[in-house]
Amino acid sequence: MRAADDLFALHKRKAGLDKNIADLAKGISVDKENKIMINPAIVANESIEALSELLKMRPLDAETYIELSHVYLSNGKIKEALWCVGECLIIGCSGAWNVWSYRAELCMLQGKCIAAENGDAASVRSWLYSAIASFAHSIELCSGYVRAWCGLYVSLQKLDDLKIEVDPIYPKMKFITLTQIKVMLDDVSIPVKERENIHWILNNY
Structure with a gap:
């Protein structure tokens, strides 16, 4: 003591x-x-x-x-x-992948707040870019972190919804991310609750 x-x-x-x-x-x-x-x-x-x-x-x-x-x-x-x-x-x-994922969620939330206030689409895009980078780093540190994969997909989808010019790499990232979370959806080693969350995200974004 x-x-x-x-x-x-x-x-x-x-x-x-x-x-x-x-x-x-x-x-x-x-x-x-x-x-x-x-x-x-x-x-x-x-x-x-x-x-x-x-x-x-x-x-x-x-x-x-x-x-x-x-x-x-x-x-x-x-x-x-x-x-x-x-x-x-x-x-x-x-090196804490969950902290990087939490940072990404905050960036995504900040972008959502700006969008809700009819803010500049470029500012929203900038915050989504930050979210995507942080989610990607979280996945780099822990490739099996479902929360980060789901967050990355949602961020990429929100970026797509802006209907403004983005780097061509992001549509490719979205395809790769969607493919990966669909694989996770069928992975019985992943807890049922997390697979239910993936299913909900796929149906709502």
Whole structure:
């Protein structure tokens, strides 16, 4: 228990619990029908503050960066979530295929938000390019990562839906990706839930 890593893990858990208990009172109210109402914005802001304080103590803790990224994302702050993931990759998680896939999902989500606001198609394309590159790197690190294959296919399909000029390599990538996920769909070694997700994606994109 005297090891630095163990002590920090305990301190992080204690800080999280203390913050959660103290701040839950700020974020909770009771309506006229005695129903408990939670204000997610207050809880999220307090969580961001707590995690930021932990990062001041140990700025190279990748797990805390990912936790902070998830809180930012739940609060609609995609660019801040992306920054946290970038820091996580810089400090030593460059070989983590799931982190690269998560980064790609954030890039794809940012592109979707710009499109929903009737933003410039070129900006949406740029974010999709970033998503595709990150999904591809995730697959490079782990060729059997189904989530990244599915994300890559969805990103390529969204790029195709833009109906603007793209590099000729992307239609070829889409064909290769579609072929691969169809193979995965028939692979009994892949968990049933993941194959169901592939089936849903093929029917909806």
